[in-house]
Amino acid sequence: MLTRTTLRKTPTGEDLARDAQFGSRLAANPLKGSIELMGAPMRFARNEEIYGESEPADYIYKLVGGTVRTYRVLSDGRRQIGAFYLPGDMFGLECGAEHSFSAEAITNATVLVIKRSAVTALASHDVSVAQQLLAMTAQELARMQVHLMLLIKTAQERVADFLLEMAERADGHNEVDLPMSRQDIADYLGLTIETISRTLTQLESSAAIALPTSRRIVLRNRAALRQLNS
Amino acid sequence: MLTRTTLRKTPTGEDLARDAQFGSRLAANPLKGSIELMGAPMRFARNEEIYGESEPADYIYKLVGGTVRTYRVLSDGRRQIGAFYLPGDMFGLECGAEHSFSAEAITNATVLVIKRSAVTALASHDVSVAQQLLAMTAQELARMQVHLMLLIKTAQERVADFLLEMAERADGHNEVDLPMSRQDIADYLGLTIETISRTLTQLESSAAIALPTSRRIVLRNRAALRQLNS
DNA sequence: CGACCATTTGATATGGATCAAGCGATGTGG
DNA sequence: CCACATCGCTTGATCCATATCAAATGGTCG
Secondary structure, eight states, rough: OOOOOOOOSSSSOOOOOHTTTGGGGGOOOOOTHHHHHTTTEEEEEEEEEETTSSBOOOEEEEEEESEEEEEETTTTTTTTEEEETTTOOOEEEEEEBBBEEEEEEEESEEEEEEEEEHHHHHHHHOOOHHHHHHHHHHHHHHHHHHOOOHHTTHHHHHHHHHHHHHHHHHTSSSSEEEOHHHHHHHHHTTTTTTHHHHHHHHHHTSSSSSSSSSSSSEESOOOHHHOOOO | OOOOOOOOOSOTTTTTTHHHHGGGHHHHHHGTHHHHHHHHHHHEEOOEEEEOSSOOEEEEEEEEEEEEEEEEEOOSOEEEEEEOOOOEEEEOOOBBSBBSSSESSSSSEEEEEEEEEHHHHHHHHHHHHHHHHHHHHHHHHHHEEEEEEETSSSSHHHHHHHHHHHHTTTTSSSEEHHHHHHHHHHHHTTOOOOHHHHHHHHHHHHTTTEEESSSEEEOOOOHHHTTTOO
């Protein structure tokens, strides 16, 4: 299905300019001081694997630019996307000793790669680092809980929820540029691409959204969308 | 739907004998030393609320005897059960400042109630406590991930998974006594009671399980059940 | 321009929900 | 101790939301 390229170990120089727009988000993150200074920046191409499910979880990651998905596949190929990560987000916490999900770049992405052992060592000295680590894991848990609630809703509710969430995270405005494909959305929401597509056109017909292009979504009536989320 | 009784503040003396069988599980838990010594034992009757979604999360809980469910309801009444807890499990970690789920006793239950502030205070001195707190949260996260994967499977797969999980946790043998109703199972698996019931009878017909009574399940063919879990 | 890939749209199929009885166990009051 | 109400579970009949199968459209890149 998906093309898997091999892992590039060294940062390359391309589209740094495009990523620069996200720099401002860095300041907002809790682990701003010590931890991220330890990170080596690394670049991943579109659809490139960042880590694989069941690889040892030796690193944690902070996304600087681009978009990342984590996912898990059942033996028969069904894929569940666990989360989408945007610049400023940390990921790779979702694990014990091994990663339980895989991570891939959805767009070209720049990531700070941080040695887990270094963080835990730091945490054992610095209480605030330990607290931040806990807070991040708890936040991940909270995200998961919301996701769980999504999966018992109807298709309309899931899609509406998804659009509102993305608009929220992509910084509040009414126009969202989705970095991910319909297939990604479908695998996140537990639906099929056809259902995603149909639901979006329904929402467009009911004037809740507009679709200037397939990836660009304008929220025309947030209240209507919210009403769908029981 | 469910009867909500008021919260009993003081431990009562009944069925302590019945709970005693679970005592052996205590030793296996990571937070065995300092933390649980701080806990005040408390008893809850069947269907009694332990805490409510959106109450301040001032306590964490360790189940000593009985069974507990955590859940969340959508405005229209759909309920999603987040987890079942058995003796030895900790719960109430699934939160920021407020609980994001509610918790109720499924059977009469005995719970150690531990002040969160005390734990975090302890964690700031004792690194190992902080680590255990993180580990428990991470485990909760892992449980959630497995649950998420469940919800994209077919009814048969969900039910089979559930039975295997319960058998595993209720200490490995082939005969399981389910403490929860069909409705609880349904709301955990994102199905209806009718589908749960039908699926169980299917599994019985195919000789994968036996149903001596509706709450007692015998795993006759674990391999067959596992095969259903892609 | 032509090939390819993502998306949309249409027609049909189906798994699980919903609606509706029936049944068996448990408990309660007479 | 029995009649009867209640509750949890099972079973049957039908419906419907979403999946599946199939084709058309549109956008992108060489």
